Amino acid sequence: MTSATPTGTAPHRAAVLRLHEVSHTYSGGRRRTTVLKNIDCTFERGTLTAVLGPSGSGKTTLLSLASGLDTPTRGTISFDGRDLAELGLGRYRNRHAATIFQQYNLLTYMTALQNVTTAMEITGAKPATGSRRSRALQILEDMGLDRATATRNVLRLSGGQQQRVAIARALACDVDILFADEPTGNLDEDTADGIVDTFRELAHAQGKCVIVVTHSQRLAAKADRVLTLRKGRLTERRDAEGDRGI
């Protein structure tokens, strides 16, 4: 097992998430597909990790397991030393982890603002000052969505705007671990760079553990740690040495 030691990042590193001998097999009828094979990996607070890999290599599956949406067929996943099965997946998802989904998963009968404030209520996120509504508006504005856009039904927003609402919703939850599945896929380069800088700031200034699945080498270049999933195995990129098993 390894953990990255990049330079220039936050001092408050501590293991927060551990995957121990995790394997995952999908079964449908007579077909069984083993997507993940014996993955052993630790993620720390204060780091931004990019997970790369060819399409269909299991990146979304890895994220689903690590974010408590599904349970592995073998192995254990623990948060702060506690097995997720013991902690409770619902509690883990509500209190400790937020996910930005590839398909956004916004509540389509609500405005952008309501999507964010509802998530804050569910997770119990309380702003240091002001109301949830004012904090939500601020985060949406930081994402480039003004008040008029924030108070529009999400179905009346563009794909890129919906993606930013999904990011704002996750940021507002103030959790320990932020997972994101292709969070910059629908965004222009400048907006995407801004989002990646936000992720870096969350990790380095606020000590969050940020794990991003991506096909973007541009995003990966800004991550503290780059993992690659291929044929069910996870390897870590070390600049001078190339990829190596973890």
Ligand SMILES: Nc1ncnc2c1ncn2[C@@H]1O[C@H](COP(=O)(O)OP(=O)(O)OP(=O)(O)O)[C@@H](O)[C@H]1O
């Ligand atoms: N619910 C499911 N039932 C059966 N097989 C599944 C299921 N979900 C995913 N798979 C299969 O598992 C493999 C990995 O899928 P996954 O979505 O995790 O890959 P990915 O690396 O995220 O792909 P992409 O980059 O295209 O989003 C694929 O072969 C996929 O068909």
